[in-house]
Amino acid sequence: MKIKLVSTLLFALTLLLSACGNDSGNVKGKVNVVTTIYPLYYFAEQIGGDRANVVNLVAAGVEPHDWTPKSRDLTRASQAQLFIYNGAGLESWADDFLPVIKSGGDVRTIEASQGIALIDGHGEEEVGHEHAGKESDPHTWESPRSALTMALNIKDAFVAADPQHKAEYEDRYAQLNDRLKQLDAKFAEGLSAYAGRDIVVSHQAFGYLCRDYGLNQIAIMGLSPDAEPRAQDLLDISDYVKSHGIKTIFFEELVSARLADTLASEAGVGTMVLNPLEGLTPEQEKAGEDYFSIMERNLQNLQKALQ
Incomplete structure (x- = not known):
């Protein structure tokens, strides 16, 4: 074929x-x-x-x-x-x-x-x-x-x-x-001080970042953002969020935030953007955003979530 x-x-x-x-x-x-x-x-x-x-x-x-x-x-x-x-x-x-x-x-x-x-x-x-x-x-x-x-x-x-x-x-x-x-x-320096190392993300895009800076990702979806989780998976993540005191669930701009929003609402936590940089939005492109400006914002958002 x-x-x-x-x-x-x-x-x-x-x-x-x-x-x-x-x-x-x-x-x-x-x-x-x-x-x-x-x-x-x-x-x-x-x-x-x-x-x-x-x-x-x-x-x-x-x-x-x-x-x-x-x-x-x-x-x-x-x-x-x-x-x-x-x-x-x-x-x-x-x-x-x-x-x-x-x-x-x-x-x-x-x-x-x-x-x-x-x-x-x-x-x-x-x-x-x-x-x-x-x-x-x-x-x-x-x-x-x-x-x-x-x-x-x-x-x-x-x-x-x-x-x-x-x-x-x-x-x-x-x-x-x-x-x-x-x-x-x-x-390395900006993420070293936090006792909590868990981040909950919309899709499994942050493995290398987590490996290199000592974090642990819990992903709602798989390596592809259209890999829908099972109901039991969502329940397990919700339980994990509550039992580990996680305050934030991350979503991304190029993928629907529906599941992240639903899970955050059920667990009683907030949401923030963690950008996997697979592409810019037209608005980011127009504003002159680039790899470094978005990665700097990712770092800031990770620090807020881990506090």
């Missing part, structure tokens, strides 16, 4: 490229980059600077777990110099997509999460990066400590694609690396 799907996609891509020519939005003289989610887009823009033309596939306000590529996305990615995807199972369509774009052009594909020790779907750390068919937690960027590895992978990709401007990419990467290290230190 998969071979047939890949063949169909290859045929469709051939037709598209022959019909459209260069309809990819590429900019001549720049390194043209396609990314799949906002954090990768942001890191690529910061490292690429004015040498790069970076396009993100998932639009503002769209939940990436629900997104699938269209024919125009195949065209755009296949005609880029770099295609940067998160990996770790986030892009469920990648196994079919990658062979197609590689056949349609001379594009380098970069798995940004490569080199990060992954967490499996049950919250346990896996051995090495390969998950061998198991469901992994793909939300690697949610920890500044893991984001350091992702930024390095993206920098190396720019240097490989455009070695003559290596010094520029290295300089911009060094600036980004310093900011990520400072953010890592803020999280």
Whole structure:
């Protein structure tokens, strides 16, 4: 079935490229980059600077777990110099997509999460990066400590694609690396003082953040935000919230807050935003929000909830 799907996609891509020519939005003289989610887009823009033309596939306000590529996305990615995807199972369509774009052009594909020790779907750390068919937690960027590895992978990709401007990419990467290290230190110091370490979140997106800063997440939904919990799960979480003195249930902007609101009301606690940074809302984009401003707000909200 998969071979047939890949063949169909290859045929469709051939037709598209022959019909459209260069309809990819590429900019001549720049390194043209396609990314799949906002954090990768942001890191690529910061490292690429004015040498790069970076396009993100998932639009503002769209939940990436629900997104699938269209024919125009195949065209755009296949005609880029770099295609940067998160990996770790986030892009469920990648196994079919990658062979197609590689056949349609001379594009380098970069798995940004490569080199990060992954967490499996049950919250346990896996051995090495390969998950061998198991469901992994793909939300690697949610920890500044893991984001350091992702930024390095993206920098190396720019240097490989455009070695003559290596010094520029290295300089911009060094600036980004310093900011990520400072953010890592803020999280480590800012979360170290609290006796309570439990956070209740709307979906299981914060495993790397919790691992790196000593927290424990209790998730209403699974790794995908549309994984509905059972009634008994909600009752168990409500009991846990009450018995452990948890004051806050976190929700996120790109996913309905219905379950978080219901659980908070039943348990008699408040709600706050903990942003998994899978994408910006149009309002955040317009306001000039970015990875760092949202992560700083996440830290502030975590501190309020843990008090």
